Amino acid sequence: MTVTQHNAFLENLRLELRRGCLVVAVLAELKTEQYGYTLRKSLADHGVAIDEGTLYPLLRRLETQGLLVSEWREEDKRNKRFYRISKEGKAVLKQLLGDWENLDASLRTILKGEFYGFAKPLLAGS
Amino acid sequence: MDLLNRYLQAVKFWLPRAQQDDIIAELRDDIRSEIEERESELGRSLHDSELEAVLKQRGRPLLVAEKYLPQTSLIGPALFPAYWFVLKLVMLCYLFPWALVLIGAIVFHTNAYVHRVAPTILSTLWTNAVGAFAIVTIIFAVLDRAKNKNWLVNDWSPSKLPPVRDSERISRAGSAIELIVGLIFGTWWLKIVWNLTILDSHSFKISLAPAWHSLFWAFLPWVVATVALSVFNFVRPYWTRARHAVKAALSFAGAIILTYVVKIQPMAMVTYPSSDPEKQVVSAINLGLSSVFAIAVVINVVIGCIELWRIYTMNQKRTQLTSSVVA
Known part of the structure; x- marks a missing residue:
C-alpha cells in the first residue's frame, strides 16, 4: 500500500467514525438556537469541523425527522434561518449520549486502557 | 455579487x-x-x-x-451482487460464445462472403450485447423498486445452501458421460475419416475430400488419448497438475489438427443422381463444415488456455500453503 493509498484509506475510516458523531454534535450544539453559519463556526471551534455541503443537508434531514425546528427571522437586516433542538430531539440526544457512553466504556474495556494510555501523552503533546 | x-x-x-x-x-x-x-x-x-x-x-x-438530493440508485447494494453475477453469466453463456464463433469465422474463412457479412454480424452482436445488458438492468431495477425485500432477508434456509465445492474433484458422472460420448463419437468420426463417406443413400453421396484420409493417423491417437483421460478421471476423480497438462496438450493438439482440417478446400464432395450437381448446395455444405471446424479450433484453444490457467492457480495455491506453513 502506497502512502497516498494509506492516507486515503485512513481518511475514509475517519469519515466513517465521524459520521455518527456529527449528528450528536449538531443536536448538542443546537440546545442554543443558532443559524447555519454560526453553528458551523461554533462546531469548528469545538474541534468538529464540518463543511457546509454536509451541514445543511444534515440540518434538513434532522428537521424532517422532527429532531430540529427552524424558523426564518431577520437579523442584521438579513433573513436567516434559525435552528434549535426540538423536544423529540432532546429525548433522542439523551438516548444517543447514553449509547455513546456505553460504547466508550466498552471500547475502554476491550482496549484495557492500552491505547488510551498510549494516546494520552501524544494528545498532551499536540 | x-x-x-x-x-x-x-x-x-x-x-x-x-x-x-x-x-x-x-x-x-x-x-x-x-x-x-x-x-x-x-x-x-x-x-x-x-x-x-x-x-x-x-x-x-x-x-x-x-448533497441536498435523496440518495438514489438504479440498483441498490442489496441486489447489486446478484445483478453483477447475472450480467457475467449472460456475458459468458451468450455473448462470449457468439464472439468466439465470429472471430473463428473471420480468422479461418477464406470465403469472401464471410468477410463481407462480418460487419453486419459484429453490429448484431453489439446490439444483442446492449439489449441483454438493458434487459437484465431493467429487470433488476424493477426488482429493486419492488422494495418488499422480505423474501431476500427472511426466505432462506442454511440447509438449502449448496455443498462446499472442491475445485480439484472431478465429477464421476461427468467423466462417465465424457467417456461414453468420446467412445461413440470417436469411433464414428474415425470411421468417417477412414472411409471418407458421410452419407451414402440412393445415389446421393456426401463424402470428404481425399486429403482427409492422411489426417486419420492424427485423429486416432488424439481420440484414444481423450478416451484414456476420461477413463483415468473416472477411476481417480481428482485433478492433478499432470492431468491438467495432458488436457491442455490434448486441446492444443486438437486445435492444430483442426487448423489443418479448415485448410482443406473443398472439404466435402457431393454426388447427385443427375449429372449436374447444384453448386450452391455443395458450397453451402463446405461453408457449414469449415465454420464448424473453425469454431472447434477456437474452443480447443480456449480449453487449453483454461487448463494452463488451472495449473498456474494450483501452483499459486501450493506456494501460498508452503509459505503459510513456513511462517
Missing part, C-alpha cells in the same frame, strides 16, 4: 422544485456571511478573484446540489 447570483442560479437548477427557494436562500445567507467575515478581516471588499476563490472552494454547483 453577479458572480454569487450566477453560482446560486447554477445550484438551483439541480435542486427539487419544491425546495429550491428555501435552500438557495439559506445558501445565499451562508456564503454572504463568509464573504462579510473575510471582508471584515481584510477591512475592504473582496476582489472578484477572491470571491471566485470562495465559490470555487464551495464546490461545483451540481455537486453542491447533489
Whole structure:
C-alpha cells in the first residue's frame, strides 16, 4: 500500500467514525438556537469541523425527522434561518449520549486502557 | 455579487422544485456571511478573484446540489451482487460464445462472403450485447423498486445452501458421460475419416475430400488419448497438475489438427443422381463444415488456455500453503 493509498484509506475510516458523531454534535450544539453559519463556526471551534455541503443537508434531514425546528427571522437586516433542538430531539440526544457512553466504556474495556494510555501523552503533546 | 447570483442560479437548477427557494436562500445567507467575515478581516471588499476563490472552494454547483438530493440508485447494494453475477453469466453463456464463433469465422474463412457479412454480424452482436445488458438492468431495477425485500432477508434456509465445492474433484458422472460420448463419437468420426463417406443413400453421396484420409493417423491417437483421460478421471476423480497438462496438450493438439482440417478446400464432395450437381448446395455444405471446424479450433484453444490457467492457480495455491506453513 502506497502512502497516498494509506492516507486515503485512513481518511475514509475517519469519515466513517465521524459520521455518527456529527449528528450528536449538531443536536448538542443546537440546545442554543443558532443559524447555519454560526453553528458551523461554533462546531469548528469545538474541534468538529464540518463543511457546509454536509451541514445543511444534515440540518434538513434532522428537521424532517422532527429532531430540529427552524424558523426564518431577520437579523442584521438579513433573513436567516434559525435552528434549535426540538423536544423529540432532546429525548433522542439523551438516548444517543447514553449509547455513546456505553460504547466508550466498552471500547475502554476491550482496549484495557492500552491505547488510551498510549494516546494520552501524544494528545498532551499536540 | 453577479458572480454569487450566477453560482446560486447554477445550484438551483439541480435542486427539487419544491425546495429550491428555501435552500438557495439559506445558501445565499451562508456564503454572504463568509464573504462579510473575510471582508471584515481584510477591512475592504473582496476582489472578484477572491470571491471566485470562495465559490470555487464551495464546490461545483451540481455537486453542491447533489448533497441536498435523496440518495438514489438504479440498483441498490442489496441486489447489486446478484445483478453483477447475472450480467457475467449472460456475458459468458451468450455473448462470449457468439464472439468466439465470429472471430473463428473471420480468422479461418477464406470465403469472401464471410468477410463481407462480418460487419453486419459484429453490429448484431453489439446490439444483442446492449439489449441483454438493458434487459437484465431493467429487470433488476424493477426488482429493486419492488422494495418488499422480505423474501431476500427472511426466505432462506442454511440447509438449502449448496455443498462446499472442491475445485480439484472431478465429477464421476461427468467423466462417465465424457467417456461414453468420446467412445461413440470417436469411433464414428474415425470411421468417417477412414472411409471418407458421410452419407451414402440412393445415389446421393456426401463424402470428404481425399486429403482427409492422411489426417486419420492424427485423429486416432488424439481420440484414444481423450478416451484414456476420461477413463483415468473416472477411476481417480481428482485433478492433478499432470492431468491438467495432458488436457491442455490434448486441446492444443486438437486445435492444430483442426487448423489443418479448415485448410482443406473443398472439404466435402457431393454426388447427385443427375449429372449436374447444384453448386450452391455443395458450397453451402463446405461453408457449414469449415465454420464448424473453425469454431472447434477456437474452443480447443480456449480449453487449453483454461487448463494452463488451472495449473498456474494450483501452483499459486501450493506456494501460498508452503509459505503459510513456513511462517
